[in-house]
Amino acid sequence: MSGVPHRPWVWSFGAAAAVFAATLLVTGGTGAAGLGQAALTFAAFSVIVGIGQMFVITLGPGNIDLSIPATMTLAGTVALKAMDGAAGTELLGLGAALGIGLGVGLGNYALIKALRIPPIIATLSTSFIIQSAAIWTNRGLRIKPPDSLAAFATGAPLGVPNVALVALALAAIAWLLLERSLFGRRVAAIGQNERAARFAGVPIDGVRLATYALCAVLAGLAGFLLACFSGGAALNMGSEYLLMSIAVVVIGGSSVAGGSSNVPGVWGASLFMFLIVSMLNTYGFGAGVRMILTGLIIMTVIFAAGGGRVRRR
Amino acid sequence: MRTDLLRVLVPAFSFALLLGVVFWLQPRTMSYLGLNLLFNLAVPIALATIAQMIVIALDDLDLSIGAFVSFCACVTATFLNDAPLVGAAILLGAIGVYALVGAVIWLRDLPSIVVSLGMSFVWSGLAVLILPSPGGAAPEWVRAVMTVRPPVLPMAIVASLAIAAVAHLVVMRSSFGTALRGVGGNARSMQRAGWSVLSLRAGAYALAGLFGVMAGVALVGLTTAADANIALRYTLLTIAGVILGGGEFNGGRVSAIGAVIGALTLTLAASFLTFLRLSNDWQIGAQGAILILVLAVRLVLNRRESYR
Numbered sequence: 026m027s028g029v030p031h032r033p034w035v036w037s038f039g040a041a042a043a044v045f046a047a048t049l050l051v052t053g054g055t056g057a058a059g060l061g062q063a064a065l066t067f068a069a070f071s072v073i074v075g076i077g078q079m080f081v082i083t084l085g086p087g088n089i090d091l092s093i094p095a096t097m098t099l100a101g102t103v104a105l106k107a108m109d110g111a112a113g114t115e116l117l118g119l120g121a122a123l124g125i126g127l128g129v130g131l132g133n134y135a136l137i138k139a140l141r142i143p144p145i146i147a148t149l150s151t152s153f154i155i156q157s158a159a160i161w162t163n164r165g166l167r168i169k170p171p172d173s174l175a176a177f178a179t180g181a182p183l184g185v186p187n188v189a190l191v192a193l194a195l196a197a198i199a200w201l202l203l204e205r206s207l208f209g210r211r212v213a214a215i216g217q218n219e220r221a222a223r224f225a226g227v228p229i230d231g232v233r234l235a236t237y238a239l240c241a242v243l244a245g246l247a248g249f250l251l252a253c254f255s256g257g258a259a260l261n262m263g264s265e266y267l268l269m270s271i272a273v274v275v276i277g278g279s280s281v282a283g284g285s286s287n288v289p290g291v292w293g294a295s296l297f298m299f300l301i302v303s304m305l306n307t308y309g310f311g312a313g314v315r316m317i318l319t320g321l322i323i324m325t326v327i328f329a330a331g332g333g334r335v336r337r338r
Numbered sequence: 339m340r341t342d343l344l345r346v347l348v349p350a351f352s353f354a355l356l357l358g359v360v361f362w363l364q365p366r367t368m369s370y371l372g373l374n375l376l377f378n379l380a381v382p383i384a385l386a387t388i389a390q391m392i393v394i395a396l397d398d399l400d401l402s403i404g405a406f407v408s409f410c411a412c413v414t415a416t417f418l419n420d421a422p423l424v425g426a427a428i429l430l431g432a433i434g435v436y437a438l439v440g441a442v443i444w445l446r447d448l449p450s451i452v453v454s455l456g457m458s459f460v461w462s463g464l465a466v467l468i469l470p471s472p473g474g475a476a477p478e479w480v481r482a483v484m485t486v487r488p489p490v491l492p493m494a495i496v497a498s499l500a501i502a503a504v505a506h507l508v509v510m511r512s513s514f515g516t517a518l519r520g521v522g523g524n525a526r527s528m529q530r531a532g533w534s535v536l537s538l539r540a541g542a543y544a545l546a547g548l549f550g551v552m553a554g555v556a557l558v559g560l561t562t563a564a565d566a567n568i569a570l571r572y573t574l575l576t577i578a579g580v581i582l583g584g585g586e587f588n589g590g591r592v593s594a595i596g597a598v599i600g601a602l603t604l605t606l607a608a609s610f611l612t613f614l615r616l617s618n619d620w621q622i623g624a625q626g627a628i629l630i631l632v633l634a635v636r637l638v639l640n641r642r643e644s645y646r
Binding site: 087091136140141142143145146149152153160268272312313314317318320321 | 399470622624
C-alpha cells in the first residue's frame with residue numbers, strides 16, 4: 026500500500042467539502058440547506074449504480090459493466106408499466122425492476138462464460154439488446170408512478186432525502202459484504218490474482234456470476250427510484266450513468282486494476298461530481314465549460330492518484 | 339497464419355451472408371444507388387473504427403472517440419468552412435492532443451479507460467462551445483468528395499475499400515505498424531529491443547487521432563451540418579466493430595480489413611430490420627444480436643481449429 030494515501034476516500038470527501046464551500050462563497054451562504062439536499066438526492070443515484078460497478082471492477086482487469094444505463098431505463102419503464110400508476114402496486118413494480126436487473130445480470134455472465142468473450146463486449150452487446158427492448162416498451166409511454174412512490178422518492182421526512190437514506194443503507198450493506206463477508210473477500214481475491222484465488226479453492230464462476238447479478242440488480246433499483254423521482258421513465262434517463270458509474274468508482278479511490286475497493290469513496294466521489302457541476306453552474310459557466318472542467322478534474326484525480334500502480338483497464 | 343486468416347474470414351463470411359439476405363429481400367438494393375444508400379453512413383464509422391482499432395492494438399481502449407469525432411465534425415462545419423487555415427490548425431492541434439494523451443498514459447502508467455473517459459468530457463464540452471445548437475455548413479470540397487460518383491462502384495464502397503487498404507498497409511505491413519502491435523503484445527520486450535515505446539505510443543495515438551479527424555470531416559460531408567452529439571454513439575459502435583472484425587483486447591491482435599468489415603456489418607445490421615419490415619425499435623438490438631452471433635460462430639470455429 027506504500028505510495029497510496031492510507032485512506033484514499035478521505036480525499037474525495039475533502040474535495041466535495043471544498044467545492045461545497047466554494048459554491049457557498051458565491052451565494053454568500055444562502056441556499057446551503059437546499060444545495061445539500063440536492064447533492065444528497067442526486068448523489069444517491071450515482072452511489073447505487075457506482076456500488077454495483079465497483080464490485081464488478083474489483084473483480085479485476087477487464088471487468089466492467091456497460092449495460093447499466095440500458096438496464097436502468099428498461100427497469101424503470103417496465104416497473105411503471107406494471108404499476109400503471111395504481112396504488113397498492115408498489116411491491117409489484119419494485120419486484121419487476123429488480124427482476125429485470127437479475128435477468129440482465131445472469132444474461133451478462135452467461136454470455137461472458139458461454140462465448141468466452143471479454144465482459145466489455147458481452148455487456149456491450151446485451152446493452153444494445155436491452156436498449157432496444159426499452160425503446161420498444163417505452164413507445165408513447167406517459168405513465169406516472171403511484172403517488173405513494175413519487176412522494177417517497179422526492180420526500181425527506183427525516184430531514185435527509187429518502188433516496189439518500191436508501192443509498193446510505195445500501196452502502197453500509199455493501200461495506201459489510203465487501204469487508205466482512207466471505208463473498209467480499211472472494212471478490213477481492215479474484216481481483217488480486219485470479220489464478221491464486223482458483224488454487225485457493227475460490228468458486229470463481231459463482232462469485233463472478235453473483236457480482237454481475239448484484240451490479241445489474243442495483244442498476245434496476247436505481248432505474249426504479251429515478252423513474253419514481255422524476256415522475257416517469259424516459260429513454261435517455263440512464264445515459265449519463267455509464268460514465269458516472271465508472272468515474273465515481275475511480276475518483277472514490279478504488280483501484281481500476283481491481284482487487285481493492287472503497288465503499289465510502291463512492292459516496293464522496295458522487296457528492297463531489299454533483300457539487301462540482303452545481304458550483305460551475307453557480308459561477309455562471311455554460312454547459313460547454315462545465316463539461317471541459319469535469320473532464321479535466323477526472324483526469325487530474327487519476328493523474329495524481331493513479332501513477333505507478335498496476336495498470337490495466 | 340491460419341488463425342490470422344480465420345480472423346478475417348469469419349467476419350467477411352457473416353457480412354456476405356447478411357448482404358445476401360438483404361439482396362434477396364430487396365433486389366433493388368443490388369444497384370449502384372442502392373449500395374450507396376446502404377453504406378453511405380458506414381464511411382465515417384469505418385474511419386472511426388480504424389482509430390479505435392489502433393488504440394486497441396496498443397492494449398488500450400478509447401472511450402472518447404465518439405466525442406472526438408463529434409468535436410471534429412463541429413470544427414469542420416464551422417471553422418474549416420469559414421476559415422480553412424484556422425480550422426486545419428485546430429484539427430492538427432487535436433491530433434497533437436491525442437498524441438499527448440497516448441504519451442501521458444504510458445508515462446504515468448494510467449488506465450486508458452479513465453483517461454479517455456475524462457477526455458470524452460473535454461471533447462464534448464469543446465464541441466458544445468463551438469456549436470451550442472445544431473448547425474454549420476459543410477465546406478464545398480468536403481461535400482464534393484463525399485458525393486462524388488465514381489464509375490462502376492459507388493463512393494461508399496470505393497471509400498471503404500480504400501480505408502481498408504490504407505489501414506492494412508500502415509498497421510499490418512509497415513515497420514511502424516508491426517512495432518505498434520508489438521507494444522500491445524509486450525511493451526517491455528519492445529523497449530529492450532531498442533524501440534522507444536513512448537514515441538511509438540504517441541505516434542499510434544496521433545494516427546488514431548488522424549483517423550478520428552477524417553471520420554468527423556467525412557461525416558459532415560454526408561450530413562452537411564453538425565451538432566455536438568452527432569457521433570456520440572460511435573464510441574460503443576467502434577469497439578463492437580473492432581471485435582466483430584476479429585480484434586482482441588490484448589496482445590495487439592487486430593485486423594484492419596476485419597475492422598472495416600465489422601463497421602460495414604454493423605451498419606447493415608441496423609438497416610436490416612427495415613427490409614424485414616420489422617419495427618425500427620429493434621435496430622440497436624439487431625446490432626447486439628449480430629455481435630453475439632458472430633462471436634458464437636468464431637468460438638465454435640476456433641474450438642474446431644484447436645482440436646486439430
